[in-house]
Amino acid sequence: MSIVDSPHTGSTQHGPLTGEEPVDYTAVRTAVDDINGTPLAALDRTGIDERTAHITALVRRMIREDYPTCAPHITAVFRTAYRVLDSPTKPTGLDSDWAAWKHLQNLSCSAAALADVLNPQPR
Secondary structure (H helix, E strand, O other), X not given: OOOOOOHHHOOOOOOOOOOOOOOOXXXXXXXXXXXHOOOHHHOOHHHHHHHHHHHHHHHHHHHOOOOOOOOHHHHHHHHHHHHHHOOOOOOOOXXXXXXXXXXXXXXXXXXXXXXXXXXXXXO
16 A cells, blocks of 8 residues: 555545556567667766666566566566665665676566566567
């Protein structure tokens, strides 16, 4: 339950919040392909941080699709994504570009896995 539909706010809205666009899985897969196809040497720290912010937003949007009725293998993918997002070792401005790039790649793997379980593509 969010603050918007909390009984303490007097709201009568129940269920999911409206107005949120569905996940664009093509955009997710494009972002993942871009990240996986770009070597560290081609990026500066600003580029890494911009891509990290973008893929983080996509992963956070996809984990909103988490439902308790998911199969155990799907729940495992969600748990892995949560661990990457909430990692206590997320890089800061003091960390190396390599550490930030590896975190970006971990987010990319989580995004790809979430897209695969939420919107499977025929092979």
